[in-house]
Amino acid sequence: MSVLRPLDKLPGLNTATILLVGTEDALLQQLADAMLKEDCASELKVHLAKSLPLPSSVTRPRIDLIMFVVNLHSKYSLRNVEESLHHVDATFFLGKVGFLATGAGRESHCSVHRNTVVKLAHTYRSPLLFCDLEHHPFLQKDCQMVSLPRTMEQPPRCSAHPARSPIPQQPERGAI
Amino acid sequence: MLRVGPGLAADFIFCPVVRSFSLQYLCLETMDSCDTPESTPRQRASSRLKDYFIGATPLQKRLESVRRQTSFVPTPPRRKIPQCSQLQEDVDPQKVAFLLHKQWTLYSLTPLYKFSYTNLKEYSKLLGAFIAAEKQKGLAVEVGEDFNIKVIFSALLGMKGTQRDPEAFLVQILSKSQLPSENREGKVLWTGWFCCIFGDSLLETVSEDFTCLPLFLANGAETNTAMIGTWFQKTFDCYFSPLAINAYNLSWMAAMWTACKMDHYMATTEFLWSVPCSPQRLDISYAIHPEDAKALWDSVHKTPGEVTQEEVDLFMDCLYSHFHRHFKIHLSATRLVRVSTSVASAHTDGKIKILCHKYLIGVLAYLTELAIFQIE
Numbered sequence: 001m002s003v004l005r006p007l008d009k010l011p012g013l014n015t016a017t018i019l020l021v022g023t024e025d026a027l028l029q030q031l032a033d034a035m036l037k038e039d040c041a042s043e044l045k046v047h048l049a050k051s052l053p054l055p056s057s058v059t060r061p062r063i064d065l066i067m068f069v070v071n072l073h074s075k076y077s078l079r080n081v082e083e084s085l086h087h088v089d090a091t092f093f094l095g096k097v098g099f100l101a102t103g104a105g106r107e108s109h110c111s112v113h114r115n116t117v118v119k120l121a122h123t124y125r126s127p128l129l130f131c132d133l134e135h136h137p138f139l140q141k142d143c144q145m146v147s148l149p150r151t152m153e154q155p156p157r158c159s160a161h162p163a164r165s166p167i168p169q170q171p172e173r174g175a176i
Numbered sequence: 177m178l179r180v181g182p183g184l185a186a187d188f189i190f191c192p193v194v195r196s197f198s199l200q201y202l203c204l205e206t207m208d209s210c211d212t213p214e215s216t217p218r219q220r221a222s223s224r225l226k227d228y229f230i231g232a233t234p235l236q237k238r239l240e241s242v243r244r245q246t247s248f249v250p251t252p253p254r255r256k257i258p259q260c261s262q263l264q265e266d267v268d269p270q271k272v273a274f275l276l277h278k279q280w281t282l283y284s285l286t287p288l289y290k291f292s293y294t295n296l297k298e299y300s301k302l303l304g305a306f307i308a309a310e311k312q313k314g315l316a317v318e319v320g321e322d323f324n325i326k327v328i329f330s331a332l333l334g335m336k337g338t339q340r341d342p343e344a345f346l347v348q349i350l351s352k353s354q355l356p357s358e359n360r361e362g363k364v365l366w367t368g369w370f371c372c373i374f375g376d377s378l379l380e381t382v383s384e385d386f387t388c389l390p391l392f393l394a395n396g397a398e399t400n401t402a403m404i405g406t407w408f409q410k411t412f413d414c415y416f417s418p419l420a421i422n423a424y425n426l427s428w429m430a431a432m433w434t435a436c437k438m439d440h441y442m443a444t445t446e447f448l449w450s451v452p453c454s455p456q457r458l459d460i461s462y463a464i465h466p467e468d469a470k471a472l473w474d475s476v477h478k479t480p481g482e483v484t485q486e487e488v489d490l491f492m493d494c495l496y497s498h499f500h501r502h503f504k505i506h507l508s509a510t511r512l513v514r515v516s517t518s519v520a521s522a523h524t525d526g527k528i529k530i531l532c533h534k535y536l537i538g539v540l541a542y543l544t545e546l547a548i549f550q551i552e
Binding site for chain 2: 023073074075076077079107108109110111112113
């Protein structure tokens with residue numbers, strides 16, 4: 001069973017890869033589209049997955065950041081994230097994992113208590129962001145403003161360190 | 177609409193699915209000690225020694241202790257299973273019988289300013305005049321309706337959790353009978369009552385002039401509810417808001433009410449889920465024989481007299497996995513909309529029907545807690 005490890009592949013130069021894991025395909029797609037529209041110092045790649053482990057048949061670049069998306073309206077998405085967390089190596093949790101909780105705004109539809117997700121994020125020592133990814137034009141913009149600055153500032157830190165890369169290259173921009 | 181009848185529950189008694197959060201593979205040594213309350217004092221002492229020997233500076237140690245304090249994760253709630261409280265035994269079952277078997281719409285109400293129990297007759301007159309004026313204004317004109325209505329405010333004795341709780345009171349709109357000689361009480365058109373059960377957390381925060389009755393239940397025409405709400409808001413400077421019950425609280429109610437001991441069961445235990453799919457919404461109804469539900473609860477339940485978050489989750493997970501085994505549908509991805517047991521039934525829109533006199537106070541206590549939470 002493949003476990004995601006942060007350093008098992010060489011980093012891409014000036015590239016950052018974010019993996020979004022969650023059961024709600026439409027929401028993940030929306031978030032990914034919004035992220036790609038934003039300006040980023042490095043080149044940004046976003047991968048979407050329903051759950052982990054990822055199929056090993058596909059070649060993919062090194063994953064720099066994993067965001068687990070939990071929909072507070074659905075207990076199933078929380079269980080799915082909990083199962084997927086078992087397939088992530090412990091060293092990933094040193095700053096390369098985040099949790100995104102969506103749907104807290106509509107309190108009447110929530111089947112998962114906010115504190116459950118807070119406790120989950122606390123247990124894994126990872127940041128938790130609350131946003132609303134439902135199909136709402138205002139909230140979509142809010143989501144961009146709330147979650148993107150945070151995720152955008154992380155990838156440049158994760159992208160290529162020229163000192164480690166064996167390939168000779170031109171002076172890098174926007175690293176660290 | 178998909179219905180699953182009680183017949184399918186025959187093979188319900190099976191080993192409950194045990195789900196636990198396993199963190200054994202994750203070991204960040206310096207942090208673990210604060211998160212495991214079960215760790216023995218010896219382990220905690222040794223990790224502290226380890227910190228000391230690694231050469232943590234006093235600043236680092238202070239930062240670590242501040243970090244432990246501020247990274248506060250609220251503990252999940254533990255609630256008491258509704259029992260027959262002592263105060264309830266003083267209540268005459270006949271007097272509260274009219275509260276049962278009726279569908280009540282729930283509202284949460286902020287504290288009333290300068291409300292006095294001695295002025296109930298005066299309030300009746302004022303409210304009656306207000307309603308008559310409103311109806312004549314043409315707001316709620318119905319052909320052939322009798323405008324001769326009477327409003328009665330009365331105190332509901334015994335509907336409280338502790339002695340500190342304010343007395344509950346009842347408002348009724350009755351239609352006056354046409355023949356004055358008969359002097360008969362007319363038909364009840366609308367009923368509403370205000371109560372506070374175990375509202376200690378709210379009572380502590382308000383001053384003397386305020387009366388805290390956070391839970392308001394109404395039965396009758398919506399127009400009447402709106403009118404009476406407006407009068408109360410103007411007279412006592414309070415605010416009504418509809419109390420919706422989300423799926424999380426509905427599953428707590430299901431577990432708590434299934435846990436109640438009943439001599440005989442009046443109704444099947446039924447759940448209703450709403451699946452959001454286009455174009456037409458799909459509703460899934462799942463009915464279980466109440467004794468099977470109680471047996472399942474007993475196999476899950478550990479601490480006597482209390483219900484914990486884990487037990488509620490386990491109870492619901494058993495239902496979900498049973499359903500999944502037969503229909504391959506993940507109920508946990510849908511929204512729980514209605515729960516109905518022999519004790520009471522609740523709908524997510526804030527509608528409740530209490531069926532059992534014995535646990536009336538228990539049901540109201542939980543609803544009061546939700547109302548207080550909404551106010552704060």
